[in-house]
Amino acid sequence: MRYRLLSVVGCLLSVVPLLAQPRFVPDTDIKKVGEVEFQVPRQFALGFTNKGDKPLTIKEVKASCGCMEVSYPKEPIAAGSRGEISVTYDAKLLGSFYKEVEVLTDASDEPQYIAIQGTVVTEVHDYSAEFPIDLGNVRLVTNSVEFEDVNRGDTPTAELRILNADRTAFRPELMHLPPYLSAECKPEDIPAGKTGTIRLTLDSEKLSTLGLNQTSIYLSRYMGDKIGEANEILVSTILLPSFADMSEEALAKAPELSVSESSVDMGGFNGKKSITRTILLTNTGGSDLHIQQVQVFNRAISVSIANSTIKPGKSTKLKISVSSHYMGKSKGRMRVMLISDAPRQAKQYINVEVKPD
Numbered sequence: 396m397r398y399r400l401l402s403v404v405g406c407l408l409s410v411v412p413l414l415a416q417p418r419f420v421p422d423t424d425i426k427k428v429g430e431v432e433f434q435v436p437r438q439f440a441l442g443f444t445n446k447g448d449k450p451l452t453i454k455e456v457k458a459s460c461g462c463m464e465v466s467y468p469k470e471p472i473a474a475g476s477r478g479e480i481s482v483t484y485d486a487k488l489l490g491s492f493y494k495e496v497e498v499l500t501d502a503s504d505e506p507q508y509i510a511i512q513g514t515v516v517t518e519v520h521d522y523s524a525e526f527p528i529d530l531g532n533v534r535l536v537t538n539s540v541e542f543e544d545v546n547r548g549d550t551p552t553a554e555l556r557i558l559n560a561d562r563t564a565f566r567p568e569l570m571h572l573p574p575y576l577s578a579e580c581k582p583e584d585i586p587a588g589k590t591g592t593i594r595l596t597l598d599s600e601k602l603s604t605l606g607l608n609q610t611s612i613y614l615s616r617y618m619g620d621k622i623g624e625a626n627e628i629l630v631s632t633i634l635l636p637s638f639a640d641m642s643e644e645a646l647a648k649a650p651e652l653s654v655s656e657s658s659v660d661m662g663g664f665n666g667k668k669s670i671t672r673t674i675l676l677t678n679t680g681g682s683d684l685h686i687q688q689v690q691v692f693n694r695a696i697s698v699s700i701a702n703s704t705i706k707p708g709k710s711t712k713l714k715i716s717v718s719s720h721y722m723g724k725s726k727g728r729m730r731v732m733l734i735s736d737a738p739r740q741a742k743q744y745i746n747v748e749v750k751p752d
Contacts (some may be wrong), residue, residue, distance in 0.1 A: 415448045416447045416448065416449055416502065417445055417447035417451035417452070417472075417500065418446045418447035418451070418502050419445065419451055419453075419500045419503070420443060421441065421442070421498075421507065422443060422444075422621065422623045422625065423620065423621055423623070423625075424509060424510065424621075425509075425510045425512055425617060426439060426512070427511075427512050427531040427561065427616055428511055428532075429514070429529075429532050429560040429561065430513065430514055430516050430520065431484065431486045431513050431514065431515050431519070432486065432515075432517075432518075432519045433486060433515050433516060434485075434486055434487055436483050436484065437483070437484050437486060438481060438482070438483045439482045439484070440480070440482075441479065441509050442625075443477065443478055443480070444475075444476070444478075445473065445474055445475065447474055447502065448474050450472060450473055450474060451471060451472040451474075451478075451500055451501065451502055452472075453500050455499045456480055456496050456497065456498050457496065457497040458482070458494070459496065460494060462484060462487065462488075462494065463485070464483045465482050465496055467480045480496065480498065482511060484511065489515050489516070489517070490514065491512075491513070492513060492514070492515060493510055494511050494512075495508050496509050512532075513532075514562050520588075522534050522558055526556070526558045530616055530626055531560075531616065532617070533557060533558065533560060533565065533567075534558040535555060535557055535628075536555070536556045537555070538627065539628065539629045539630075540553045540555065540628065540629070540630045541553075541632075542631070544633055544742060545597065545599050545632055545634050545635065546636070546637045546638075546639070547600065547602075547635070547637040548599060548600060549597075549599045550596060551597050552594055552597070553594075553595045554593065555592065555594075555628070556590060556591075557593060557614075558590050559585040559588065559590070559591070560588070562587050563587055564584045564586050565584070565616075566584045567580045567585065567614060567615070568615040569612050569628075570612065570620075570622055571610075571611065571612050571613055571622065572612055573610050573612075574598075575599070575602050576595055576596070576597060576630065577595070578593055579593070579594045580592070580594075581594070595630070597632060599632075602632065602634050604634065604688075605636065606634060606687075606690045606734045607631065607632070607690050607732065608632045608633075608634060609629065609631050609632075610630050611627050611628065611630070612630060613626045613628065614626045614628060635734065635741045636734075636741055638738040638741070641738065647681070648682050649682060649737065649738050650678050650681070650684035650685075650707070650735070650737045651679045651684070651739060651740065652678065652679075652684060652733070652735050652737040652740040653676075653677045653679050654674060654675070654677075654713075654733075654743060655674045655676075655677070656674045657744070657745055657746065658745070658746040658748065659672050659674060659745060659748065660672075660748050661715075661747060661748060661750075663751070664749075665752070666752075667719070668718065668719055669716050669717060669719060670716070670749070671716040671717075672714075672715050673712050673714050673715070674712075674745070675711070675712060675713075676711050676712075676733075677705070677709070677710040678707055678710075679707075680707060680737065681707055682707060683707070684705040684707075684737055685703060685705075685735060685736045686700060686704075686733055687703075687734045687736060688733070688734035689731065689732075689733055690731070690732045691727075692729070692730050692732070693721075693727035694721050694724070694725045694727070695717050695718050695720075695721035696715065696716070696731065696747055697715075697716045697717075698714065698715050698731055700712070713731075713733075717729075717749055722749065729747040729749065730745060731745040731747065732744055733745070
């Protein structure tokens, strides 16, 4: 009886719902800001996210010294939403600095601390033209890498140029590398004020999907750095079938893809929720044509294909629709990509144009 009673009590406890809680998660514990000009106040935004399931209220933010002024959102931050704490540093003392703000919220009785770290100098070096992507102590030429038209079996490389804008040596580390990417930095440690290169190598055999493959990797700017939009690097790959082993006879009889329009004018919405156009895909080759992938680059676009296998001399319909709801909400290009087993047209783009209302 005793055992059975305890079991019932345990079951009753297990179904009691957990209380909703806010959760304050800063983008980073230490924001490295690089060089700051002497006696020129600088403002920095310390981003955070409420990763709880209840609105978050910031009660107070305290600066560690009188050299900083702070402001913060007074309204509750909804669950899943982002906010910013603004910090203005007066830069009245030359040299390196490390300053903290103490953040008190209703998520915990314990405060959390976020620091800004940098160097006050008499003359700030302007690297913005050559290295426009500013990560504070690190600058990049670009935060996107594209591997275009990679055939299965290829191992292409791409380089990321990086500037160490800090006053100490920096060792770049990339986080969340997928299995098909490897990275090597030269030099391994970049001296202060110097540049280096991160070489990315793609192993196409480890990609499982033809067409567009995208992933995000993240540059660690210091020990314990977190992932976020600020240090995100987007890597895109377009994987094509390999035709290296095809004989001359097979190539002569290979399928060929012809599209009726490579640029489709959709017109305007004129009050409609969506607009649709149809184009023809024709096989002008000597054997069956297989459309292996149909991909879109913008979520406002949707497509459907009547038949993915096209006999020689035959055509099929590709229907392209654009939704007014998603127009302007996606940064992707307005285009469709076809991947086929036609050696001469393995990749075919169809650009989509929409007139603004």
